[in-house]
Amino acid sequence: MLETLFLSRLQFAANISFHMIYPTISIALTWMLLFFKLRYNRTGDQAWLEAYGFWVKVFALTFALGVVSGITMTFQFGTNWMEFMHVASAIAGPLLAYEILTAFFLEATFLGIMLYGTNRVSNRLHTASTLLVAVGTTISAFWILVLNSWMQTPAGFEMVNGEVVVTDWLAAIFNPSMPYRFTHMLLASFLTGCFLIAGGSAYKMLKGDTSRATKKALASAIGFAMVLTPTQAFVGDLHGLNTLENQPAKIAAIEGIWHTEEGAPLLLFALPDNDAQTNHFEIGIPKLASLILTHSLDGELQGLNEFAEVGHPPVFPVFWSFRVMVGLGLLMLAMSWLAGITLWRKKSLPKWQLVTLSAMTFAGSIATLAGWMVTEIGRQPWLIHGVLKTADAVNDLPPEQVLASLLTYLSIYAVLLSAYIMTLRHLALKSINKEQQYV
Structure with missing residues (x-):
């Protein structure tokens, strides 16, 4: 049961x-x-x-x-x-x-x-x-x-x-992760809104609406998204460094690192196995995780084995939720810039770009949910980190x-x-x- x-x-x-x-x-x-x-x-x-x-x-x-x-x-x-x-x-x-x-x-x-x-x-x-x-x-x-x-x-x-x-x-309100989390979430919200407006406007245009109001809404949303997507990537990197300092077990789960190692690879694909404490079918870029998180090719990253006594988050959902979030973020970055450059050069979008934007109407929402899963599942087994466990x-x-x-x-x-x-x-x-x- x-x-x-x-x-x-x-x-x-x-x-x-x-x-x-x-x-x-x-x-x-x-x-x-x-x-x-x-x-x-x-x-x-x-x-x-x-x-x-x-x-x-x-x-x-x-x-x-x-x-x-x-x-x-x-x-x-x-x-x-x-x-x-x-x-x-x-x-x-x-x-x-x-x-x-x-x-x-x-x-x-x-x-x-x-x-x-x-x-x-x-x-x-x-x-x-x-x-x-x-x-x-x-x-x-x-x-x-x-x-x-x-x-x-x-x-x-x-x-x-x-x-x-x-x-x-003041210390409680402006706790170590608050500035990063608040900024990261606001940017996620703005990107969600931008793609909702862009996708909705593209859908209306595909259905026959060529009004200036719809075109202005579409162009505005794309313009803001062009600025916000790289900004979100920068803030996300800062947030990741803050998480490494304060919640290293979460980072270990995100990166699929089971045992402490130097020069950890950035895994693009893997199937984490919690029982065997290993990853299957790994595809990664050597040493890139260490470079991103420690700014050194041979930087040491703690593995999940370091947290065996108190417990660590389930790796599979954290690992893949993070990659869904990042993957959608890269897609939004590419699509916003492609559409923005097209609008600047031709003043209108081809049908395939309108179809793509329409399909991405809720891309921001899905990416935000994936990021939220990383945040919440990655905190486990704690409800209040280091203070109260979820099971208690x-x-x-x-x-x-x-x-x-x-x-x-x-x-x-x-x-x-x-x-x-x-x-x-x-x-x-x-x-x-x-x-x-x-x-």
Whole structure:
């Protein structure tokens, strides 16, 4: 029979995976909407306002699903992970409260004006409302990522009677991994939004929409992606070096290094075998992992054997999730630059590039989910690194009860995600001028 621990972890993973699709899109969309609005204010070109009008509908739908899925995720701290809240409530409670206050005071307060105030309030107030919603979504993400980063690299606390007591809030908030994780996640969000807009715009063009609004949205998304993809690669490298310093077991799992070695290769392909503690069918570039992580061809990298006493993360999912993330990142880099250069030279994209961009509409979301799997699975067996193990935090619930709730969640999530994609398609088709034909 499946264990309660495994089922509870699977349930939380399913919930957070479904939830994070929407905030990552929402954060980027608000800033892109602000860009559209500012361009309209500056140029008076109605096409920018039309682009705003379409994508604000997508934002509203995405925001609503993000709020609903976030509430059910929070419930699980009480239903499945009470020991976590018992140990870490002194820091988790305030940080979650700050996130909720931010959401209500900034996002919820000005969201209505942003969505429905175009012709009801002054242009200046409407632009300011869009800005405040963008700031609110970003600050909300900040508090959530502070808590997650603290769980990865806890700081500014001491243990008193088995409970966390915060001794330095600045150290806790700006813990060793927070600046890297927050920046990396924001860039992931912006790239997710860029490819959603680029993919959605390409889909509309393939269906016959040649409006200036769609072309401007497409060009803007590609332009931002051209800058953000190499920036994300640079920040990701810094984040990796920080992880090597603070969570070397995670790096060992990412690189598939079972035993400490000098001059470790960068594995492009392998099938990690946890039982045999080895990799099968390795294809790698000699010494490149050591060069990237230690800046020396013969640099030493710790292997998973160094963490046998306390345990190490399961290697297969961490190893391959990282490669999915990096592979999609390289694809987004190549496609954004190819499309950008084509637009610069020819002012339009050939059909095959539009088809490719349309197929990559959710590439950013998939890459972000893969990166999140690396982060969360790579932390195991710890829930709070070095403080609380995952196995010690789970509630003692009947497995069949957790299984029932898991299946219920999965069913609802499948329906909602399908409805979300179908609604996006409906919005795209509805906005198309049927008299225009793509050339």
